[in-house]
Amino acid sequence: MATHSDALVFFGITGDLAYKKIFPALHAMIRRKALDIPIIGVARDDFTLDKLKERARASINEHGGGVDPAAVKVLDGLLSYVKGEYSDEKTFVALHEALKGARRPAFYLAIPPLLFGSVVEHLPKSDRDAGSRVIVEKPFGHDLSSAQELNGILLDAFPEEDIFRIDHYLGKRPVHNMVYFRFANTMLESFWNRTYIESMQITMAENFGVQGRGSFYDQTGTIRDVVQNHLFQVMANLAMEAPVRADSESLRDEKAKVLKAIAPLRPQDVVRGQFDGYLKEPGVKPGSRTETFAAIRLHINSWRWQGVPFYIRAGKSLPVTSTEVVARLRIPPPAFPQRKTGSNYVRFRISPDTTVAMGLTIMDTEETGVGQPAELQASRHAGPNEIDAYEHVLTDALRGERALFAREDYVEEAWRIVDPILGEGALPAPGVYASGTWGVATGPVTPPGGWVDPVSP
Numbered sequence: 001m002a003t004h005s006d007a008l009v010f011f012g013i014t015g016d017l018a019y020k021k022i023f024p025a026l027h028a029m030i031r032r033k034a035l036d037i038p039i040i041g042v043a044r045d046d047f048t049l050d051k052l053k054e055r056a057r058a059s060i061n062e063h064g065g066g067v068d069p070a071a072v073k074v075l076d077g078l079l080s081y082v083k084g085e086y087s088d089e090k091t092f093v094a095l096h097e098a099l100k101g102a103r104r105p106a107f108y109l110a111i112p113p114l115l116f117g118s119v120v121e122h123l124p125k126s127d128r129d130a131g132s133r134v135i136v137e138k139p140f141g142h143d144l145s146s147a148q149e150l151n152g153i154l155l156d157a158f159p160e161e162d163i164f165r166i167d168h169y170l171g172k173r174p175v176h177n178m179v180y181f182r183f184a185n186t187m188l189e190s191f192w193n194r195t196y197i198e199s200m201q202i203t204m205a206e207n208f209g210v211q212g213r214g215s216f217y218d219q220t221g222t223i224r225d226v227v228q229n230h231l232f233q234v235m236a237n238l239a240m241e242a243p244v245r246a247d248s249e250s251l252r253d254e255k256a257k258v259l260k261a262i263a264p265l266r267p268q269d270v271v272r273g274q275f276d277g278y279l280k281e282p283g284v285k286p287g288s289r290t291e292t293f294a295a296i297r298l299h300i301n302s303w304r305w306q307g308v309p310f311y312i313r314a315g316k317s318l319p320v321t322s323t324e325v326v327a328r329l330r331i332p333p334p335a336f337p338q339r340k341t342g343s344n345y346v347r348f349r350i351s352p353d354t355t356v357a358m359g360l361t362i363m364d365t366e367e368t369g370v371g372q373p374a375e376l377q378a379s380r381h382a383g384p385n386e387i388d389a390y391e392h393v394l395t396d397a398l399r400g401e402r403a404l405f406a407r408e409d410y411v412e413e414a415w416r417i418v419d420p421i422l423g424e425g426a427l428p429a430p431g432v433y434a435s436g437t438w439g440v441a442t443g444p445v446t447p448p449g450g451w452v453d454p455v456s457p
Helices: 016-031 049-063 069-078 089-099 113-122 144-157 173-184 214-218 221-239 248-260 389-399 408-421
Strands: 007-011 039-043 079-083 105-109 133-136 163-165 197-205 270-275 293-299 309-315 322-329 345-351 354-362 372-380 431-433
Touching: 007 089, 016 049, 016 069, 016 389, 039 089, 049 069, 049 079, 069 079, 079 089, 089 113, 105 113, 113 144, 133 144, 133 389, 144 408, 173 221, 173 345, 173 354, 197 221, 214 221, 221 248, 221 270, 221 293, 221 309, 221 322, 221 408, 248 408
Parallel strands: 007 039, 007 105, 039 079, 105 133, 133 163, 197 309, 270 431
Antiparallel strands: 197 322, 270 293, 293 309, 322 345, 345 354, 354 372
């Protein structure tokens, strides 16, 4: 049985991620009585501990729904700060002192991947017993070779079972519950296969641009930013087989098998676009070929899914912000030759609300046999006490629960699939689309019957 971490060492605690996501998550964890261990922040900024506490309060007020005085008092008592360069031995001597005898710390690396090697090399091995962990933020690499290099650095210092690669998307309740919904109910299983499903499509739309992150986004693009991580995770949840046991490794085994059954992408499987005005964003290089919209087509060569194309599209400056899955079913034989409505479908909406819907054909009001579409729908909105994605993954990491974290083989398989289309000149320049539209025409990378565009709830 996994032991709970007895300290959290947070490299990069003065950064943007900590301000927007992590301080609110820590505050919520304390309110739920899920966090009572020392939190040692490490960064290069010239902060005092009082300044760090002020920043935590401002973060929680702005991004965490407001301060709970009792919880913030506990957070203040848990926090300490170590200032120093990540390559300086003195920083880690000071960290050793701050740990005060903790033997199973969790080291959270919310820093650029280029610094991983220096930090991991200097981590005080004398302070660590079995059960110490390292938590790593995405992006985990820039391509296959860089992901393999990062894995090598981490595996030199920690066993795989103590490496937690965060993809906060897996902490979202609808994404995680998709697996539960599939395998806890018999409803889907009877037709959730190549015999009845014609195609599968996943859309992640955002109605905003790069939001001042032009320099970061220009080095990343849509495929690296959300497709090979977030949306591949959704696809794996949709396509995996039931795990043989309820433990995290059995679950991760099945997800890895999905990716292993997918061939590397070819240029003809990808269409890219760039919203008008992107080249004017601060930090974007003149003439940049980075995509802000991408559509890809995949095939999973497995017994369940062979012959069923999976389509994934994602983009910025689209009409709405929403993530949806649509499984389009094959059209039944013509018992009613005059039937003109489209195929049936199953629709999962992941955000902004959670919806499960079935698209059916019913008799048209004139009873001519032409039919008309109808949708049966069940939906829910997040309640005020819903656990945030970062709160979920951090809680699990500290207690050693690995189900929501990507394993080494999964990460490398995901990069293997997209690697051939990432290189300079591997694809044509992206087409330009007007902001507020559904991207560029996707041509051959279009599902049978077309894309189903999410609408605002």
